[in-house]
Amino acid sequence: MSKSAVRFPESAIADGCVGTARIREQIAGAAARLASTEPVPLDGAIKRLAQYDAAETAAAFMQASTVALGLGVEVERVLADWRNAPSLSPIERMQQLGRMPRGKQNKTETAYEEEVLKPQLHAGEILFYRFEAIKLRLADNTFITIDFPVITAAGQLEFREVKGRWTDDARAKTKIAAAQFPFRFIAIHAVGRGSRRTWRVEDLTSRSW
Numbered sequence: 001m002s003k004s005a006v007r008f009p010e011s012a013i014a015d016g017c018v019g020t021a022r023i024r025e026q027i028a029g030a031a032a033r034l035a036s037t038e039p040v041p042l043d044g045a046i047k048r049l050a051q052y053d054a055a056e057t058a059a060a061f062m063q064a065s066t067v068a069l070g071l072g073v074e075v076e077r078v079l080a081d082w083r084n085a086p087s088l089s090p091i092e093r094m095q096q097l098g099r100m101p102r103g104k105q106n107k108t109e110t111a112y113e114e115e116v117l118k119p120q121l122h123a124g125e126i127l128f129y130r131f132e133a134i135k136l137r138l139a140d141n142t143f144i145t146i147d148f149p150v151i152t153a154a155g156q157l158e159f160r161e162v163k164g165r166w167t168d169d170a171r172a173k174t175k176i177a178a179a180q181f182p183f184r185f186i187a188i189h190a191v192g193r194g195s196r197r198t199w200r201v202e203d204l205t206s207r208s209w
Contacts, residue, residue, distance in 0.1 A: 105131060108162055108163065108164040108190050109131070109148075109162050111190065112147075112162045112188060112199065113131070113148070115197070115199070116188075116199060117150070124153055125153055126152050126153060127151045127152070127153060127155075128150070129149065129151070130148070130149060131147065132145050132146075134146065134149045134159075136181060138176055138177060138180060144176075144177050146160065146161050146174075146177070146185070147160060147161050148160040148161075148162065157184070158183065158184040158185075159177070159183055159184070160186045160188055161174055161185070161186070161187055161188065162188040163187075163189060163190070164190045171187065174187060175204050178204045178205055183205075185204045185206075186201060186202070187202040187204050188200070188201060189201075
């Protein structure tokens with residue numbers, strides 16, 4: 001017998017078919033499922049794919065990826081929120097995604113802290129900052145929590161609101177706060193990404209103070 005010949009034990013041969021008992025069992029099980037009219041549970045990979053409806057095409061997934069990157073959230077969260085709130089406009093969907101749990105920063109806010117606030121604190125340009133430390137009351141049942149209350153080296157209190165994309169609603173609400181409180185309100189807009197990112201600064205402070 002040739003050295004390259006393969007020998008099978010008798011236990012691996014049944015009814016003229018060659019294979020181990022495990023393989024024969026898997027083949028028999030697959031054949032039974034194909035012949036059955038009963039619903040068959042999907043395995044994990046197929047089940048995950050089946051969760052996406054027709055609206056979540058490749059183009060929709062790319063759009064969700066872009067939104068997720070800008071907001072600093074997971075793509076799965078974007079897709080889940082889109083499925084659960086199909087009547088919302090794209091802007092409303094993005095605003096909904098941008099609301100992180102209280103006290104938790106998104107990627108844009110974290111980047112601003114690392115690239116701007118911490119260096120300013122180290123250089124002595126500011127004395128203190130804390131994320132979402134102060135809640136301002138604008139009216140009955142209407143409040144605003146600015147991202148970063150900051151105390152400058154001159155002892156001035158600033159409220160810095162950081163966003164990857166400013167909407168008219170967010171800008172209007174910040175201006176209302178600026179008109180009611182005698183502090184400096186600054187809108188921070190992230191422009192670009194990574195090493196090319198810059199921070200555009202707009203002073204929204206009310207001139208009536």
